[in-house]
Amino acid sequence: MKVQLVILFTLSAIFASCQNNTKPAAATSTTMQNDKVIKTETEWKQILTPEQYNILRQKGTEAPFTGKYNMTVDKGTYSCAGCGAELFTSDMKFDSHCGWPSFDKEIGDGTKIKKIKDLSHGMVRAEIVCAKCEGHLGHIFDDGPTATGNRYCVNSISLQFAPADTTKKK
Numbered sequence: 001m002k003v004q005l006v007i008l009f010t011l012s013a014i015f016a017s018c019q020n021n022t023k024p025a026a027a028t029s030t031t032m033q034n035d036k037v038i039k040t041e042t043e044w045k046q047i048l049t050p051e052q053y054n055i056l057r058q059k060g061t062e063a064p065f066t067g068k069y070n071m072t073v074d075k076g077t078y079s080c081a082g083c084g085a086e087l088f089t090s091d092m093k094f095d096s097h098c099g100w101p102s103f104d105k106e107i108g109d110g111t112k113i114k115k116i117k118d119l120s121h122g123m124v125r126a127e128i129v130c131a132k133c134e135g136h137l138g139h140i141f142d143d144g145p146t147a148t149g150n151r152y153c154v155n156s157i158s159l160q161f162a163p164a165d166t167t168k169k170k
Protein backbone atom coordinates (compact mmCIF):
# COMPACT_ATOMS: atom_id res chain seq x y z
CA MET A 1 0.00 0.00 0.00
CA LYS A 2 2.80 2.38 0.94
CA VAL A 3 4.65 1.60 -2.27
CA GLN A 4 1.58 2.41 -4.32
CA LEU A 5 1.21 5.76 -2.59
CA VAL A 6 4.84 6.64 -3.26
CA ILE A 7 4.42 5.81 -6.94
CA LEU A 8 1.29 7.93 -7.07
CA PHE A 9 3.04 10.92 -5.51
CA THR A 10 6.01 10.52 -7.81
CA LEU A 11 3.77 10.45 -10.89
CA SER A 12 1.90 13.52 -9.66
CA ALA A 13 5.17 15.35 -9.17
CA ILE A 14 6.38 14.46 -12.68
CA PHE A 15 3.08 15.54 -14.19
CA ALA A 16 3.15 18.84 -12.28
CA SER A 17 6.70 19.58 -13.41
CA CYS A 18 5.74 18.90 -17.05
CA GLN A 19 2.94 21.42 -16.81
CA ASN A 20 5.24 24.02 -15.32
CA ASN A 21 7.75 23.50 -18.09
CA THR A 22 5.28 24.15 -20.90
CA LYS A 23 3.99 27.46 -19.61
CA PRO A 24 6.92 29.82 -20.29
CA ALA A 25 7.40 28.50 -23.84
CA ALA A 26 3.82 29.28 -24.82
CA ALA A 27 4.02 32.78 -23.39
CA THR A 28 7.16 33.86 -25.26
CA SER A 29 5.64 34.15 -28.72
CA THR A 30 3.06 36.77 -29.64
CA THR A 31 2.37 35.74 -33.23
CA MET A 32 2.73 31.93 -32.98
CA GLN A 33 1.11 30.13 -30.07
CA ASN A 34 0.87 26.36 -30.20
CA ASP A 35 1.45 26.57 -33.96
CA LYS A 36 -1.33 29.14 -34.37
CA VAL A 37 -1.09 32.26 -36.51
CA ILE A 38 -2.31 35.27 -34.57
CA LYS A 39 -2.41 38.71 -36.18
CA THR A 40 -4.13 42.00 -35.44
CA GLU A 41 -6.97 43.14 -37.70
CA THR A 42 -4.62 45.79 -39.16
CA GLU A 43 -2.06 43.13 -40.02
CA TRP A 44 -4.72 40.94 -41.68
CA LYS A 45 -5.89 43.92 -43.75
CA GLN A 46 -2.34 44.39 -44.98
CA ILE A 47 -1.86 40.83 -46.25
CA LEU A 48 -5.39 39.99 -47.44
CA THR A 49 -7.37 41.44 -50.34
CA PRO A 50 -10.59 43.25 -49.29
CA GLU A 51 -12.62 40.21 -50.50
CA GLN A 52 -10.45 37.79 -48.50
CA TYR A 53 -10.65 40.00 -45.41
CA ASN A 54 -14.45 40.19 -45.65
CA ILE A 55 -14.84 36.42 -45.73
CA LEU A 56 -11.91 35.10 -43.70
CA ARG A 57 -11.98 37.66 -40.89
CA GLN A 58 -15.56 38.96 -40.96
CA LYS A 59 -17.30 35.69 -41.84
CA GLY A 60 -18.73 36.90 -45.13
CA THR A 61 -20.02 34.58 -47.84
CA GLU A 62 -19.24 34.78 -51.54
CA ALA A 63 -22.23 34.68 -53.89
CA PRO A 64 -23.05 31.11 -54.98
CA PHE A 65 -21.66 29.91 -58.33
CA THR A 66 -19.23 32.84 -58.49
CA GLY A 67 -16.21 31.38 -56.68
CA LYS A 68 -13.13 30.62 -58.72
CA TYR A 69 -12.85 27.04 -57.40
CA ASN A 70 -16.54 26.10 -57.59
CA MET A 71 -16.08 24.04 -60.74
CA THR A 72 -12.37 23.25 -60.40
CA VAL A 73 -11.62 19.57 -61.03
CA ASP A 74 -7.82 19.79 -61.42
CA LYS A 75 -5.61 17.62 -59.20
CA GLY A 76 -3.95 19.48 -56.39
CA THR A 77 -4.15 20.80 -52.85
CA TYR A 78 -6.36 23.48 -51.32
CA SER A 79 -4.78 25.55 -48.56
CA CYS A 80 -6.11 28.28 -46.27
CA ALA A 81 -5.81 31.63 -48.07
CA GLY A 82 -5.05 33.29 -44.74
CA CYS A 83 -2.15 31.22 -43.41
CA GLY A 84 -1.33 28.55 -46.01
CA ALA A 85 -2.36 25.54 -43.90
CA GLU A 86 -3.20 22.62 -46.21
CA LEU A 87 -6.85 21.74 -45.69
CA PHE A 88 -8.21 19.68 -48.61
CA THR A 89 -7.02 17.75 -51.65
CA SER A 90 -8.80 17.55 -55.00
CA ASP A 91 -9.64 13.89 -54.21
CA MET A 92 -11.90 15.12 -51.39
CA LYS A 93 -13.78 17.55 -53.65
CA PHE A 94 -17.13 16.66 -55.18
CA ASP A 95 -19.77 18.53 -57.16
CA SER A 96 -22.52 19.29 -54.68
CA HIS A 97 -24.41 21.67 -57.03
CA CYS A 98 -24.74 24.03 -54.06
CA GLY A 99 -22.66 26.80 -55.64
CA TRP A 100 -19.57 26.56 -53.46
CA PRO A 101 -16.58 24.22 -53.53
CA SER A 102 -17.52 21.17 -51.47
CA PHE A 103 -15.39 18.49 -49.84
CA ASP A 104 -16.33 15.26 -48.08
CA LYS A 105 -13.37 15.24 -45.70
CA GLU A 106 -10.33 17.26 -44.62
CA ILE A 107 -6.61 16.55 -44.62
CA GLY A 108 -5.34 14.97 -41.39
CA ASP A 109 -7.13 13.71 -38.31
CA GLY A 110 -9.79 16.38 -37.94
CA THR A 111 -7.65 18.93 -36.12
CA LYS A 112 -6.95 21.27 -39.05
CA ILE A 113 -10.49 22.63 -39.18
CA LYS A 114 -12.43 23.79 -36.15
CA LYS A 115 -16.20 23.30 -36.04
CA ILE A 116 -18.19 25.97 -34.20
CA LYS A 117 -21.95 26.04 -33.59
CA ASP A 118 -23.47 28.91 -35.60
CA LEU A 119 -27.00 30.12 -34.84
CA SER A 120 -26.93 33.17 -37.16
CA HIS A 121 -29.51 33.85 -39.88
CA GLY A 122 -32.14 31.78 -38.01
CA MET A 123 -30.37 28.51 -38.79
CA VAL A 124 -28.50 25.91 -36.78
CA ARG A 125 -25.27 25.30 -38.62
CA ALA A 126 -21.68 24.40 -37.87
CA GLU A 127 -19.24 27.05 -38.98
CA ILE A 128 -15.83 25.80 -40.07
CA VAL A 129 -12.69 27.83 -39.45
CA CYS A 130 -9.01 27.16 -40.08
CA ALA A 131 -7.62 25.87 -36.78
CA LYS A 132 -4.30 27.60 -37.39
CA CYS A 133 -5.42 31.19 -38.09
CA GLU A 134 -9.14 31.07 -37.17
CA GLY A 135 -10.02 32.21 -40.70
CA HIS A 136 -13.66 31.62 -41.69
CA LEU A 137 -13.95 28.89 -44.35
CA GLY A 138 -17.69 28.19 -44.59
CA HIS A 139 -19.99 25.61 -43.01
CA ILE A 140 -20.13 21.84 -42.63
CA PHE A 141 -23.30 19.82 -43.15
CA ASP A 142 -24.07 16.14 -42.55
CA ASP A 143 -25.98 15.60 -45.80
CA GLY A 144 -22.99 14.68 -47.96
CA PRO A 145 -23.59 12.09 -50.69
CA THR A 146 -20.34 10.15 -50.14
CA ALA A 147 -19.42 7.55 -47.51
CA THR A 148 -18.32 10.17 -44.96
CA GLY A 149 -21.73 11.89 -45.03
CA ASN A 150 -19.93 15.20 -44.63
CA ARG A 151 -20.24 18.23 -46.86
CA TYR A 152 -17.66 20.92 -46.17
CA CYS A 153 -19.12 23.92 -47.99
CA VAL A 154 -16.24 26.34 -48.45
CA ASN A 155 -15.82 29.81 -49.93
CA SER A 156 -13.37 29.83 -52.86
CA ILE A 157 -11.97 33.08 -51.51
CA SER A 158 -10.94 31.31 -48.28
CA LEU A 159 -8.86 28.85 -50.29
CA GLN A 160 -5.65 28.86 -52.30
CA PHE A 161 -5.30 26.05 -54.84
CA ALA A 162 -1.92 24.59 -55.79
CA PRO A 163 -2.09 22.26 -58.83
CA ALA A 164 -0.28 18.93 -58.39
CA ASP A 165 3.08 18.94 -60.12
CA THR A 166 2.47 16.32 -62.79
CA THR A 167 5.85 16.93 -64.48
CA LYS A 168 7.60 15.12 -61.62
CA LYS A 169 5.71 11.89 -62.23
CA LYS A 170 7.55 9.14 -64.06
Ligand SMILES: [Zn+2]
Binding pocket: 080, 081, 082, 083, 084, 085, 130, 131, 132, 133, 134, 135
Ligand atom coordinates in the same frame (compact mmCIF):
# COMPACT_ATOMS: atom_id res chain seq x y z
ZN1 LIG B 1 -5.58 29.54 -41.88
